[in-house]
Amino acid sequence: MMLHFVMFVGLLAVGRGDVFTAKESEDIKGYLETLMGCQDIPGLSIAVVKGNETWSLSLGYANIAAKREVTEETLFGIGSITKSVTATLIALMIDESKGNITFDTTVSELLGEGYDFMTKETTIKDVLSHRTGLSSLTLATIFGGPPGISREDFSKLVGMLPSKPFRGEMLYSNYMYMVAGHITEKVWGASWEENLNTRLLQQIGMTSTDPYIESDDVTEDRYARPYVYLRGELTEGDPSAFDIGNVGPAGSMASNIPDMVKFMRFMLNKGKLENGTQLIKEATIQQLWQPVTPMPPFMAFIMEKLCPQWPVADVSVGYGMGWMRNVYRGRRNIWHAGGLHSYNSLLWLFPDSNVGLHISINGPTLSSSKSPFNMLLSALYYVTDIVLGETPWLDRQTVCTFPKPWFDVSMFVPPSDTDDTPITPEYPLSDYAGSYFNPLVGEFLVTLDKSTDQLRIKLNKLDGVLVPKRDGSFGLACNGVYEFLTWSEKDKPMYMYSAVFIRGADSFDGVDLVMTLPLDLPIRFQVQNRDDNIKTEL
Template identity: 25%
Template sequence: MKFLAKYNRLLFAFFVNIILLSPVFAQVDTKPLDKYFVQALTDWQVPGMAVAIVKDGEIIFAKGYGVLEEGKNNKVDAHSMFAIASNTKAFVSASLAHLVWEEKISWDDKVVSHLPYFELYDAYSTHETTLRDILSHRVGLGTFSGDVIWYKSEDTAEEVIKRVKFVPQKYSYRAGFGYSNLMYITSGEVIKSVTGMPWDEFVERHFFAPLEMTRSVTSVSDLADLKNVASPHKTIDGKITPIPYAIWDNSGAAGGIISSVEDLSKWMILQMNSGINGADTLFSPKVQVDMWTPHNNYKVSLASQKNMPSKHFSGYGLGWGLSDYQGKKIVNHSGGYDGMYSRVTLIPDEKLGIVVLTNSMTGITTPITMKAIDVILGSGDRDWSTEALPRAKKFADYKKERVAKRVAAREPDTKPTLSLETYTGDYYDPMYGDAKVLIEDGHLVLDFARAPQLKSDLSHWHYNSFKLEWREVHAWFAFGTAQFVLNNNNEVTGIEFDVPNDDIFFDEIHFKKKN
């Protein structure tokens, strides 16, 4: 009996130790992060931010910092809603993964088998492009190329896709990485073709509902009756300024979801569980392997190697970026919306996930994420935020210098070659569509037919170039000029643009005058 009692005590002690040492019950000290996040918010001049961390299937940290809108007192919390932009892409790839798991489609299906109107720059690429190709940014288009087609446009997703054939080829087919929002718009329409329901309805039904993501929507129009919603911001003349939400409905499959860190924690847990949600399978572990396998690799630059010496590869799977950190696989994605940046990062081996949502256009999300990883895993004590700030300032200075260079090149005391009436008329570009130049109150006005929010007054800059005086504030660009092109007979034949920015490329538009 004494032996049995002793045996039972030893057995009990054994199981207690197992429980205490189990990752599920391991206590993680997140206090150092709280102080760090507060300081970073101030250093980066971010109005508001929310951060959540999941570990071993549990939410171990979820908190808001700052305010929903600059100049107001409403505080950010874990339920505050932010635009997550391109983090939407993982939901779209997961939706297609669900259909692959159900054997309704294959990753290797040709896009034209679902969307007969889909066309790229040549017949071969059009015919051969598969779902894998459009999800991994390897169709040969340049990064962000063609985004000017959909940006603030009233065109539908299908109408946008029908213009893709005019977007210029940047790389050899399947031989380069060109991040393409257009291909994710296409992916959303594939979901609609296969299931008969729009991509957003499919995501709501198959992910939001079963995961109880009650603070997640797919369109700005869904925010009207909701509270605790963050406002987008842009720095204008050195001042952090709230700006209106931009409607991304036609590009929603590329970046339309608006959510909270609490909801996205549930999404990260699903990812770490390989698509299994309790007794339900939302996508299978097998198809997740496909999503987390590099389909398109790109170099780790010397600057990246210097900043992160343990990083050995970078690539893109299906809806996720892939890399490594200190010997551990990193699965992540960033998001850039008008006035809001975000980041979702997973370390599957550690069952660790981190989401950062902000209402500003700064680089704070990466240092916040990396600091959280180091603290949770005990992998270092770098001050990622302090290190990143000078790089951010250098890039901001570059953008200012880019505009200053153009201002310095202006020739003063010049006049237009022709009368204002001569510049008026209808213009057309095959990729973009129609525009009209007219006279209002004695000055020229440029009216983009399908994007009235881009309407701009034209003030004379020099010679036949006019400054674009946008009637609305735009997050990605401000300064810009439009040059009227003349032929040898002094007749206006078209318009060329110079709008320096890194996202919406007006120089891809080459308007020709129709009359």
């Protein structure tokens, strides 16, 4: 069932005359209501900081079934904006060290023995700027890492990560931000969650923010419930999909409008608290924002906007440490996005104009026809233009088609298979069945279900089936908790991963799980010796 409900509006405007006029506020409200209606967004919160003034708006539902409205106090997962906060915590750690630690300090100096990085030259800056050359390990972020392993022990597996050349192209890495969080644990002797809460969040006054989303949290009334697309219907997501375990420092935070306003103001004031205390040196904050690594070609291509194709220019300068840097309409934009399935957020800072914007939504999830990131972009482009005194280049018509007519994201969606000829794998299905293992992720168990003649798989929190493809690989179709990742639309599956089996002399030696979009490196699972305890047929 698509969303058809009366939109609840909660509006907080402090010093609204200095941020937006009454007419501008109504225009923004109407624009965002149009966006929510045509894109099936259940609930939304947005805030704008301009100097000492704040404007915010809450729309829609935090819980559709209970008709509980979004308010400014409602918590949303902020996904990878957590990376910006973790980097800011590292900046505080560096300043507190009084010169003993810098961004150029090697990780081995801080972590000690047992962490086999590609090179001993790897520094904090390398970790925070995604230039270690090491994989993101997205598979473990989504479906869970090895059960029962600590963050420390998980970090010590770094030497097993797939890799590219050190300090080559940017390789966006959730795993490296887990390591960054673990560095604070080694230096301060407490968990990343405790360090974040006591040393940074409480100092800024972010008292409602959760450092870590646990499964049960999202069902509480203080949270916006997460909504996913499942076979064309907007449905409440399974809470267990939103607990990312040890990788928390990369994307586990949840926050609300008052706290994100405080964080934006803290960053715009370059490390100064509201009481005037300089918690982090201005020069250290500026280092976070300084570009270190160019965006990889694929990411730059899909995010950058250049004239004359686009009406305005939004140019990528590069990734700093926990922050991306663009130039939008001639102005420096320091920003980060965050997405954890249903929860999607976008944070923009224009330090030279003393302006900040933050927006969060609780659905829908990505599908072949909808992109939550583009929804957030279309919202912030419009609001940013108004707060900066520019004429908006988007309106209530183009907000529902964005990024069309300028750019068509469907070019990245694999074409549907129109051939009705049955696909027969090269080998009997029983040959593919077995237990495959990778120490970074755990067991990838493939069993043959004779009742359906399908290969079923189990990987930590993931259950699914392998669907034969014409190129000889198998599409990984998710069931259960993660079914929405494959079946967002009713009759058009999307395979986030493909399974490519590695044939030995007379059997399969392993299997590579390969992302459909080139956002991470393949993960290889080696076959385990078969014994009576491994059941490969159902």
